[in-house]
Amino acid sequence: MVESYSNTQPIYLQLVQRICRQIVRREVQPGEKLPSVRDLAVQFGVNPNTIQRVNMELERMGVVESRRGQGMFVTEDSTRLTLMREHLKEELITKFASEMKELGYSEDEIIAGIQAFLLP
Known part of the structure; x- marks a missing residue:
């Protein structure tokens, strides 16, 4: 299945975000094993080198661990x-709040809108 990608951000970073969201x-x-580089490349419709870069970034972030001869596994830490989940939440809230303020909504209007959405 070929995925669609934004032109505003490198594909490998978009894939890192997708995998992080799947984990969240x-x-x-x-502790689950991630699919092989080739399998992920086919799944996402990208070059295997892109997946290698995704794996390196996920490992640098501490989200996955490489086990020699076995592959990549999601961390059990x-x-x-939890830190990754909180970071994602803060990132999404910040983006949402910034866009709403940019449109001219006050903090009270934003809060009221969220409350109306969450508590129908």
């Missing part, structure tokens, strides 16, 4: 996963 949503469990 528990579609990929802690619950602290690391």
Whole structure:
């Protein structure tokens, strides 16, 4: 399945975000083995070198661990996963709030809108 990508950000970073979101949503469990580089390249419709870069970035972030001869595994470090989840939440809230303020909404209007959405 060929994925669509934004032109505003490198593809490897978009894939890092997608995989992080899968982990946060528990579609990929802690300790679970990630598909091989070739399988992910086919799944995402990208070059295997792009997936290698994705794996390197995820490993640098501490989200996955490389096990020699076995592949890449999602970390079982619950602290690391909680930090990643919180970082994603803050990033999304910041983007949302900035865009709403840019449109001219006051903080009270933003809060009221969120409350109306969450508490129908």
